[in-house]
Amino acid sequence: MRMFKGTLVAGLLSLLAATPVLAAELEISDARLRMLPGDRPGAGYFKLYNAGDEPAAVVGAETNAYASVELHMSMEKDGMAMMHGVERFEVPPGETREFAPQGYHLMFMKPQQSLNVGDEVEVRLILEGDERVETTFEVVSPAAL
Template identity: 40%
Template sequence: MILRSLPLLLAGLLCAGAAHATQAGHVHASDAWIRVMPANLPAGGYVSLRNDGDQPAVLDGASSAAYGSVMLHQSSTDTGMGRMRMVDSLTVPAHGQVALAPGGYHFMLMDAGKPVQPGQTVQVVLHFADGSTLGTDFLAKPANAL
């Protein structure tokens, strides 16, 4: 009897786990990089995020052991003037993607503990509204990188 019930029990556990999947569990990061600036100026962080889930995933922050502060910003141009503002969150739509890229949404990485050099890999932990996290390796590139 127990052996015949085991497949049903395992199937039930798998379904229950899928119902409680985290936002970070559905998001995949790619092309992650940091534009390293001279003289310990704030660096810009960029990444493409793809959400394979049926629900939106809300990115509401990030952190890194290499930087004292990581903030989500959005750059824009209004009447010829470049502007940058901090934003609280960014939604990655269900079955969609969002790019954090130069000239748009990006991370501002400030107060590096020690200088980050081009070629190094820095882990940035992405934080989602449900409390889940996604550790992502960012490749440091020089200031003139595109």
């Protein structure tokens, strides 16, 4: 039994060593949460740099400040502004992608607490493979973007 446990532990350690630590290879900057009055959704914008050797994919986000967070994309079709949910957002290795107005963004749904301009909100981006990377979003007014 002792030999089995040793083999099991060695196997688990080698598996962990072979798993890339992708979250440590992502750099998030300029994270802003555009807050709208009342119970209206907020929008999250930021830059995401992938310093790793493999593509990284954001598949969701979470925070205690809102009931849910969704990945969205704004677009124009037939002269009409539209927005729809997306399931993933990929960042190739060595590249920067931006979540920005009129493009990809996070939608913060149903505020769970009162927020003011200048507040900070902790957000965890969920990566493919169920890894998470934490960052802080600064709450800004709609006029700031």
